[in-house]
Amino acid sequence: xxAEVWLACAVxxxxxxxxxxxxxxxxxxxxxxxxxxxxRIDALLPQTQCGQCLYPGCRPYAAAIASGEADxxxxxxxxxxxxxxxxxxxxxxxKPVDPAHGPDKGLVVAWIDEQxxxxxxxxxxxxxxxxxxxxxxxAHTVIAEQCTGCERCLxxxxxxxxxxxxxxxxxxxxxxxxxx
Amino acid sequence: xxxxxxxxxxxxxxxxxxxxNFLGLCPFVGVSRRxxxxxxxxxxxxxxLTLASGLSFALWHWVLQPLGLxxxxxxxxxxxxxxxxxxxxxxxxxxSPLLHQVLGLFLPLIxxxxxxxxxALINVDRQRGLLESLVYGASAGAGFGLALLLFxxxxxxxxxxxxxxxxxxxxxxxxxxxxxxxxxxxxxxxxAR
Amino acid sequence: xxARHHFPAGLVLEARKRTTAAQPIVAGEPVxxxxxALDQGTGSVLEPVVAVGATVARxxxxxxxxxxxxxxxxxxxxxxxxxxxxxxxxTETGECPCIEIESDDRDAREPSLPSAVEFATxxxxxxxxxxxxxxxxxxxxxxxxxxxKLCAGRERGARVLLLDGAECEPWIxxxxxxxxxxxxxxxxxxxxxSHALGGDxxxxxxxxxxxxxxxxxxxxxxxxxxxxxxxAVVPAVYPQGAERQLISAVLGVEVPAGGLPADAxxxxxxxxxxxxxxxxxxxxxxxxxxxVTVTGSGVARPTxxxxxxxxxxxxxxxAAGGYRDAPLRLIAGGNMMGRALATDAVGLTKxxxxxxxxxxxxxxxxxxxxxxxxxxxxxxxxxxSVGLLPQQIHRAVLARDDTASVRFGVRDCIDCxxxxxxxPSQIPLxxxxxxxxxxxxxxxxxxxxxxAARTRYERRERRLREAEAARQQSFEAAxxxxxxxxxxxxxxxPAAGGSGDGAREPxxxxxxxxx
Numbered sequence: 001x002x003a004e005v006w007l008a009c010a011v012x013x014x015x016x017x018x019x020x021x022x023x024x025x026x027x028x029x030x031x032x033x034x035x036x037x038x039x040r041i042d043a044l045l046p047q048t049q050c051g052q053c054l055y056p057g058c059r060p061y062a063a064a065i066a067s068g069e070a071d072x073x074x075x076x077x078x079x080x081x082x083x084x085x086x087x088x089x090x091x092x093x094x095k096p097v098d099p100a101h102g103p104d105k106g107l108v109v110a111w112i113d114e115q116x117x118x119x120x121x122x123x124x125x126x127x128x129x130x131x132x133x134x135x136x137x138x139a140h141t142v143i144a145e146q147c148t149g150c151e152r153c154l155x156x157x158x159x160x161x162x163x164x165x166x167x168x169x170x171x172x173x174x175x176x177x178x179x180x
Numbered sequence: 181x182x183x184x185x186x187x188x189x190x191x192x193x194x195x196x197x198x199x200x201n202f203l204g205l206c207p208f209v210g211v212s213r214r215x216x217x218x219x220x221x222x223x224x225x226x227x228x229l230t231l232a233s234g235l236s237f238a239l240w241h242w243v244l245q246p247l248g249l250x251x252x253x254x255x256x257x258x259x260x261x262x263x264x265x266x267x268x269x270x271x272x273x274x275x276s277p278l279l280h281q282v283l284g285l286f287l288p289l290i291x292x293x294x295x296x297x298x299x300a301l302i303n304v305d306r307q308r309g310l311l312e313s314l315v316y317g318a319s320a321g322a323g324f325g326l327a328l329l330l331f332x333x334x335x336x337x338x339x340x341x342x343x344x345x346x347x348x349x350x351x352x353x354x355x356x357x358x359x360x361x362x363x364x365x366x367x368x369x370x371x372a373r
Numbered sequence: 374x375x376a377r378h379h380f381p382a383g384l385v386l387e388a389r390k391r392t393t394a395a396q397p398i399v400a401g402e403p404v405x406x407x408x409x410a411l412d413q414g415t416g417s418v419l420e421p422v423v424a425v426g427a428t429v430a431r432x433x434x435x436x437x438x439x440x441x442x443x444x445x446x447x448x449x450x451x452x453x454x455x456x457x458x459x460x461x462x463x464t465e466t467g468e469c470p471c472i473e474i475e476s477d478d479r480d481a482r483e484p485s486l487p488s489a490v491e492f493a494t495x496x497x498x499x500x501x502x503x504x505x506x507x508x509x510x511x512x513x514x515x516x517x518x519x520x521x522k523l524c525a526g527r528e529r530g531a532r533v534l535l536l537d538g539a540e541c542e543p544w545i546x547x548x549x550x551x552x553x554x555x556x557x558x559x560x561x562x563x564x565x566x567s568h569a570l571g572g573d574x575x576x577x578x579x580x581x582x583x584x585x586x587x588x589x590x591x592x593x594x595x596x597x598x599x600x601x602x603x604x605a606v607v608p609a610v611y612p613q614g615a616e617r618q619l620i621s622a623v624l625g626v627e628v629p630a631g632g633l634p635a636d637a638x639x640x641x642x643x644x645x646x647x648x649x650x651x652x653x654x655x656x657x658x659x660x661x662x663x664x665v666t667v668t669g670s671g672v673a674r675p676t677x678x679x680x681x682x683x684x685x686x687x688x689x690x691x692a693a694g695g696y697r698d699a700p701l702r703l704i705a706g707g708n709m710m711g712r713a714l715a716t717d718a719v720g721l722t723k724x725x726x727x728x729x730x731x732x733x734x735x736x737x738x739x740x741x742x743x744x745x746x747x748x749x750x751x752x753x754x755x756x757x758s759v760g761l762l763p764q765q766i767h768r769a770v771l772a773r774d775d776t777a778s779v780r781f782g783v784r785d786c787i788d789c790x791x792x793x794x795x796x797p798s799q800i801p802l803x804x805x806x807x808x809x810x811x812x813x814x815x816x817x818x819x820x821x822x823x824x825a826a827r828t829r830y831e832r833r834e835r836r837l838r839e840a841e842a843a844r845q846q847s848f849e850a851a852x853x854x855x856x857x858x859x860x861x862x863x864x865x866x867p868a869a870g871g872s873g874d875g876a877r878e879p880x881x882x883x884x885x886x887x888x
Binding site: 048049057088131148 | 822
């Protein structure tokens, strides 16, 4: 009896070892291709680079989603539409944006009150997409078409002359907006 | 040739592993929400089933039977299946990381899919040859895939419909699966002499 | 000549326009004020070229388009510009900037306009540019600039001219009345347009419920052109008058999805547009008037009116005898594809071909009292004039599945309203698809914005990295030079980070950013 048991154990162990070595060899020859997944996730994010997801930019957040570290509901500028698109891509349940990461304000752009701007140029390096033009002691202004609404320029301003304003969401941008 | 055809028909339609034998229900309900994911899972399971039935035949005839270790077959087959599934996971991860992300835990769970072990054991019990075993495994996989894809298509429609709150999600899905099983009963007797 | 190809879908709707069309076209009364909308409905805006207080004559250019999708706008009366501001209009948002002109009742003509145009002697490209300057736009309801369409036609060799006289909407009959009264004008317009396109073939398509118009056109057809020009009679099915559907029915050619009729070798123009072109060639007048049907059970005497652009709808209703029964809706357009107006102060535009003062009975089939779930009857797919599956599109739209709704062709929907009309569950399909298209457009814009932002962000990161690397390099170089100078190994001079780099951004590259 014990000889049979030993034989059985030996065969099982041999089988397991063979499988293990074969898999190990296969794993070294089949590296995972994760970059494309990160690209696909990044393509769905709004690219505001605001950091409200608590990652330093959209691509790090995309990488975190790809590796399973972060959930898909952490992007307020993307709003419900982005969560839904991510849910469809990754075959998960769509959920509302986690309010802990900020309110969904819709599309907003920054606006500098040029009457109060003192030209300190502290907001220029804060903008992740270089949408503010200006120089020392000259009034600054935000190029509205290029502003993503990340609000990173609000904090550095020493006179609080920057605010965010909602952009009216109409069917075509060519339509004249309703008077405020 | 006709024998193989009948075998294939039997494994895929008449004795469909999901809808007639009720094996492999975990991935059937778990990965059937989106068509792309379900298609990936169907292909993965087909791959695993074919490979596993071939390798388990080899293990049975060349290792276990000659050594008189038939009683170790369950352990041996499970080990093999686990290895094949892990290999499949490596392949999926290398070709489509998105599919890998989407299938998530269900990919390694193919190991515990009773359909896979079931196919291996049935092949051994019926003392089939290598070709027959492979055909049986592949057809079982095809039948599983067919049932899974049909079920996914129905579930996609259900998700967009106005289902009463108490039935939303798994309950109405299982009712649908039951109705599908009833439909597949229509194949009973097909190919019988 | 009968239609060569059977139109398989659509609806046969009861015509409500026979008596209205039989009456002569009424000349609109002079109005004291006109309101010219700067959003003519093509998706492109116009920019005013006159200021408040300017004196204008009939035919003076008052607004120009910003791109090729808008048409030049002319004053339709002589007088003074009294305001340029937001007014109610027939646009999607219900309002747009409008130029208000107060008439001086003299109807003076702009002196710089020519008195007639020898179109046959003009180079086709020059002819197209003159048509552009004359503000000729599609009068069939879309208002698309004719010159742009002719340019596309010339570029793609679309030499077959198809004039659309089908007029398939059950209440609209302005084209019918025009064809009866001005058949020669239609053929003159065909001559001008053919010359511009460089082609010979011209077909006027008319539905078979307009025998008088068909007879008038056939009688007025010049003998010299009988070889190439003809009248095609098509069965009266809605929406056979839609551009793509008509091309398919008359010529058997299918315009590819996402493509233009010009890709299929056809240029399609409305008969009223052709008549307007003829009027311009004969008199040199730019587009300042159009024939509009004022109809519905809510007006006393439904009729066709030739009115100046910008005429308030109230004046048009007055020309039709005023309001009668309590109307439920005031609609610009017909009962199938019209758009409801909030007030009758809206001014007539090039794209409004009918003022439909509708009572509840008139809107039978379009008023959806209570929406029920889809019962999958398939009636909508049976009548869809584009050959789509509205049931599937609806399912995808409800599930908010953008990929699926595009795959099923929500973008190819022409908004004819047939599916809406037949749905037994009273689902507002046409409205829902319009919302879906708007949503898709917003998503597309958001994606474009995000792509542009990503590019700028990556460029900026690269710039900062290069600046940092350059700074590091010059620092290393300075340190190496200092070491050489003093001879002592590894003694760095306090050459602070700003070595050589004069115009660095204040605050450095990392200050001001949130962690």
